[in-house]
Amino acid sequence: MLKNKTNNNLKASNLSSLKTVYLGIGTNKGTRETNISSAINLLSNIKGIKLLKISKMLKNPPQEGIKSGYFLNGAIKLLTSLTPLELLKVCKKIEKKQGRKETRIQRRKISRVIDLDILFYGNEIINTKELTIPHPMIEKRYFVLIPLMEIAKRFVHPLLKKSIKELYIDYCAPTSIKNCASAV
Numbered sequence: 601m602l603k604n605k606t607n608n609n610l611k612a613s614n615l616s617s618l619k620t621v622y623l624g625i626g627t628n629k630g631t632r633e634t635n636i637s638s639a640i641n642l643l644s645n646i647k648g649i650k651l652l653k654i655s656k657m658l659k660n661p662p663q664e665g666i667k668s669g670y671f672l673n674g675a676i677k678l679l680t681s682l683t684p685l686e687l688l689k690v691c692k693k694i695e696k697k698q699g700r701k702e703t704r705i706q707r708r709k710i711s712r713v714i715d716l717d718i719l720f721y722g723n724e725i726i727n728t729k730e731l732t733i734p735h736p737m738i739e740k741r742y743f744v745l746i747p748l749m750e751i752a753k754r755f756v757h758p759l760l761k762k763s764i765k766e767l768y769i770d771y772c773a774p775t776s777i778k779n780c781a782s783a784v
C-alpha cells in the first residue's frame with residue numbers, strides 16, 4: 601500500500617535531485633498510537649515524499665522539564681524532492697491538522713499531539729531563522745538516537761562526523777539509561 605502511493609508521489613521528480621531525510625516524530629497527548637499513524641498517513645500522501653522506513657515507537661517518560669504524560673518517539677526515513685523549507689511547512693501543516701496548538705507558554709513546553717522535526721536533510725548543514733539542520737539535539741536525546749539506531753545506524757552526522765552508532769555509544773556509555781541496552 602505504501603509503495604504504490606509513494607511511488608506516485610515522486611513520479612514527476614528528477615531522481616538525482618531527491619534527498620534522503622530523517623524525521624523525528626513524537627507525541628504525548630491523547631491516543632498516541634493514533635496520532636503517530638495519522639501523521640505517517642498524512643506524510644505518505646504528500647506529493648514529493650516517499651516514505652522508506654519507519655522505526656518502532658519508543659515509549660518514554662517526559663524529558664527536559666515537560667510536565668505531562670508519557671511520550672511515544674520514533675524516526676522516519678524518506679526520500680523527497682521538497683526543499684528543507686517546503687518540508688518544514690509540510691511538517692507544520694500536519695502538526696496543525698492534527699490539532700497541535702502552541703507548544704511553548706512563557707518558554708515552558710507543554711503537551712503536544714504531534715511533533716515532527718527534521719533531523720537530517722541529506723548531508724546538508726543549515727542555520728537559518730526557521731531551520732537548524734542537523735537538528736541540534738540529536739546526540740543529546742536517547743529517544744532520538746534509539747529510533748535512529750534502528751533505521752540509520754551507519755548514517756554519518758555531517759557536522760559531528762560520527763555515525764549514529766558512534767553517537768549512540770558516546771551517549772549511552774556514561775549513562776545508566778536502561779533503554780540504551782536494547783538498541784545496539
Ligand code: ADP
Pocket residue numbers: 688703715716717718719729730731732733734735
Ligand atoms: P521543539 O521541536 O523543539 O519542541 P517546536 O516543534 O515548537 O519545538 O519547533 C519550534 C520551531 O523550531 C519551528 O517553528 C521551526 O521553525 C524551528 N526549527 C528549527 N530547526 C528545526 C528542525 N530541524 N526541524 C523542525 N523545526 C525546526
Ligand code: MG
Pocket residue numbers: 715716717
Ligand atoms: Mg518540533
